Amino acid sequence: MATLDDLRNFVRSCPVIDNHAHNLLLPSKQEAHDLLTATTEAHGAALQDTKTSLSHIRAVRQLRELYDLHDSATWDDLMEKRTDFLQGDFESFLRRCFTGIHTILMDDGLDDTTVYLYDWHDDFILDKTLRIVRIETLAADILREMHRKATLPIGPAIHNDDMCAEAWIAFLQAFETAIVTEINDPDVAGFKSVICYRTGLDVKIAGDVQVATSGLEAFQSGYLPECVQDDFRVGSKGLNDSLVISTCRLLSAAAKQDSISKPLQFHTGLGDADIDLLLSDPSHLQPLITAFPDVQMILLHASYPYMRQAGYLATVYKNVYLDLGEVFPQVSRNGQETILRQCMEITPYSKLLFSTDAHHFGEVYWLALKQFRQAFEKVLVEYVENDDLTATQAIQAAKDIYFNNSKRIYNLDVELPEMQPVGLPEQSTRSGDLDALTRRARAQSNREARIMQAPQPPQLAWKEPESQKEPYDLDAFATFFEQYSELKFVYVQWLDYLGTLRVRMMPIAEFRRLIPNGERIGISLGNTGTLQNDRVTSAISSAGQIYVEPDISTLRITHSRDPLASATVLGSFCNEGGRRLDCCPRNTLRTLVDRFSDDHGITFLAGFEIEVVFLKQDSESQYSPWTTNHAWGTFTPEQFEIALPVLAEIADELSNIGIDVQQFHSESGAGQYEFVLPPLPIVEAIDTLVQARQVVQQITRLHKLRATLHPVPLKGVSSGQHVHISLNSTAQSPQDLAKNEFSFFAGVLEHLPSLCAFLLPNEASYTRIADDMWTSGTWVAWGTQNREVPLRRVSEGRWEIRCLDGFANPYLALSSVLAAGLNGVETEKQMVMKDCITNPAQLTEAQLNTLGIAKKMPTSLEDSLRELEEDGMLKRYLNERLINDYVVMKKAEREMLDEMDEKERHAWLIERY
Template structure:
């Protein structure tokens, strides 16, 4: 990464603190376009004036950009509304998570619309750090007045006296509240920014208060919009801020400036009016919000000459067009110190306001800073520091947040545009990143000899370095001798290590698990030696080698497909909720029937299908199997490696979805003595069916060796019994015979029935195909005939229980 790329990296990847935003709508309110029109995400207009927003450049630009957020093309605003509606209905929290990606913390002015928005703490699940509150002083005053007027009062105490005491108490409470990090005034909306630096006399204030009381009611409330009182609220807040700062409590006062709704006086929205007030309270930190547009230069001047003033660069993103946004940043940088600039979205109501603001700000900031570097106005180091300060560090210092930036949302920044991806990335990874703009982590995994999935987790930037071979993932060679409980068998080697080589074509999104895994994916790996050669004994490499030989030596392509048989179990708990045992999730249950019990499981089964479909795995069918709680999911055919990768991903989804519904899914071959048992039936087809006789003969000739891989544990053989469609106990095959271990379906297409969930499927499938390869190489004749009955017509040595006995010796009946 060259120096300019490092600057772009910081601008696009650095986590941000949103120093001024508002609460998001509830799901129901988000769908109420009449009360909360979607056009407001790019315009401050209201009512009839908002209808004109559809012709503005900010809205037209947003229409195109939101295609990326929604994951679907949006050519018109109607497309945007439809996409928004679909997300709100099906995955509102997912839309919020996408929209807040990259946000470290939100500082929320949470008194905008109480009943239709989520509470400020609700937003914590979508950001790295907890949300903080910005207290709007006019809203506090209005609430106090309504309380006072609706309560019984001491007749000897005036409303003004009661109000001043309660307001002072409210300020004190907010100052002591660790969740509150600052205050905000909307005096700009009410009486303008020409706030007097000096108090009015008490008679004027009392009169001002009564004018407000006369204009409202106890039921409807009171709008604080009379100048003496509005000025007094600001003065009192600044006085309290100054006093508390002496005690080490720093909580700035934010002012709305510039751009706003149509009830603002645009002339008096100029922050230059605040200069006398700023000078009067030099120890009170003041933030000028919303870029003060169109008075950005005036605000920048104040932030330049007064050490207690900061300029916020929010709201104009996405309210102003691209060129205007770049101009605003340039004007802010004309004389404003970069350590006095803050970032905010002014995001409110709809999640899209946050997403658009963050996206457009990063784009504009990159354009401006890169040009300044190219023109030698900044060094790269200076521009990089400025970007990080504006996005994160300035707010972190000003509000005393004491946060450490965590790069947990780099993925969408990595792939904002395809040209930002390293061109040498493996095509499969590049395609996957572009298709999944919210990806944060990749789980690098492998299946050990016990079929236990092992996982290492990497943030996207680090995984990209792995994919570019800029670093390697070393794992102890002890894993070759490790059991499921992490103990090492006798003779295991704990010296040395193997290296994991990700196959990016195996990338799958993690789905069905908790929301914390919603932005991660898994990738399978092969094993390499210290000198980067294929490691003997790697299950994935073994399978790939057999596949390659079949094609190179015999021009045979192989397709495979797996069936997942499993049992869903429900916990048996004691009175204290402790799990004592498990039992089948259904009792009234039979093969391929919808019973009263299996009908209850439909939400689980259908969620499995939908979750798999969402990550590109299309089930061919699913149905109830024979034993209580037993179900089967049939996966699509694919090349052998892809088929096994799909199997592993699908098993994880099934297990996770079951857990979400309170069930446990097991692949155990015989979880209960009277159960039919779970298999992992495997379909194999070859592209040259005229060679199927020798291929099948080779498998049959080496059946005993193959079963060491397909039925690897003692319990595996407890499932293989005659008369239960489990593959029987004899080396045999039969056309459409489900009692034979190999069912021939059509020329060159078989179902291999003696495999279960305890097998490492890479090794198991490699063993099956290797048997077929040997048959082809030796041109073996098929001497075992089609078994058309319940048992083979030719007596062949039974194969079941060919495994390790309790003494460790091989034995067979």
């Protein structure tokens, strides 16, 4: 059992990860900066008064120790000795200053030409230095470069709305491209915002359009008039807010899409005199924290004097952490101990991080760590003596705050060294001088390389998938079942051509044997050619075997109301050797996604809206709406009493299985509601959609209701399955990506009548091809924020496909869209059709011709199938065999449905979709 002496020794000597610090000044610049700033945020005339502060007086006493001076040495004596260090063996002095520091996460946006590059500091610490990217500095660099290239509207040009809007779009694209580049840089550990200094922590959360509009207004009216005089410092409210929100959005997407989790630090609390102290209270960040639960947020500087507010946020929000820096050495000894106690009053020590916030001077690193160790030791010993902690628990707290928490949160590939007297070897333990020179050369050009310039697209040729099984992450697989040891069954599921969710139920023991052994579930090839009721079609083959390959990245538990303790996993078709089969809708989409990524450096995010109508059924099997005192966005007493408990239960169950609904609300039709899912990589987005729809329908069934995706389940009620799509790239410049974006959607529009065979795959779907219904309209057209066209441009880089409904197999539907888009990109198709911002049905023929709108949407499934059969491009880019089989099955389905009367057919479809 550990003792107090063990605790004291550990606290005094454990190596630390400094999760927030800054570059040292070059020796030639050090004398121009006053070391008095080491213990205060004061500047100018106020700086001299710091000599009578407790923090300064204590630092003087401790610096005598560092400088090897006598106890009576004055401040002038210290400065004279310091000059000797600067002019002598400066590096040996720095090694002493950095004693005990293992890793530094360095915000290198504080200075530019006057400081050492971040990785220069590697020679003085036990491991290495990683970057923290300051987003406002990145933005200023881009804007400065735009001015140099004469693309930033300055002077009279700021009154030209079009020029300002064009420059704003170019800037935002360059900024987001740079952020994505930094996310993927292994030398970048995280990001930082100093919005606290600029406009305050009260970031205004709004939709993408509102954020972009507010940013443009601030850009034009608040930023551009004075930007040159201010050296391009970003300090306008809407502009600063948009930078933070864009960064959070990209970090959230990276966490979901690529499992890259890089935190975002926020300066909070005390700062220079230009800060608004009231707006530096971290409580202002609560809406942002809530809006981006996937973004890890670090509240810097103990949020002094708002420690308790920060501690509360770090306690109640999983994604919030509290940094304990800057108050060491800028606050008195007693104040530091009080700060630690207040930070630990309710905050778990797993949410606390150490930092020095050192800047400019090696002495600040030394003072900060020395003073933190002293205060931390006193507080922990006090807790042990008062039986708040055992000595063992206190050592664990120290280990976590010094090292483990930063390692975990920043995903650092480091290990806590074995405990020994802390010091540095005479020679570096890293990979050698050549590696150090390479790092420094890369860092020297890093700022220029990332400004206004994305990396060139990788020269990769698309390859056929290997004829081996897809690799499994067996560690994640084992961890899943360790976490959910109570599971008894697994549903292995896949979606067939007609959008029917098929399933094999497996006992957990058999499934856990199947996966590590590389085995799969064999099914007859003929199963792919049957209708929803097993009626055979001419697409069926009585011979042949295919295999369902479970994709364990989709493995998730089922909802709590499932009668079985189960998990669900989605699968794809492969042959016996594990090669992807192109008859599989999910594989078809995966292959197209791979081609875009490999050949063009383009990735996709997709976000679905689940529009669903809740129906109740009477004794005569007649359907009626669940709620009738109902309209879009309403919350009537009837909805409060009847609908809210069920809707909330659905949202809770989705959240419990890892599907976070962004919002839910009533839609315009009686009994109609919408659940908005988060944007995800396109295959993952559909996987999530399939699993989410199943939860919606099963929970609803338990309440004796039917939740249907039927496009027109009741007269006057119309439902879609709208999807938002964005093209993204870390390999293309913003200009090239924008060009490819329009080529992509030009290809989609050219082939839209053919695509409707997949997007609107039932005769009932075409009831929604109508004008003045806010569905998709009757013309093949696109328009910004226009809901009377099938393709709505929501904002720069984000589009909504409105002509998609719940009858569709979304893997096939999006595959067809990507195939048409790929053709558009590869043929560099021009978007000749113009932005239609009004209802096309209200335009004259001449006005339609001016916009390039000439083609009508198909009005029946027969029309769209005919278009599909005649579309040679889709057969080349998608798969001719798949298209032929699909057409056969849709025609057979239509014949089967035509044998029913209208009432029977309507009920039959409602019960299956």
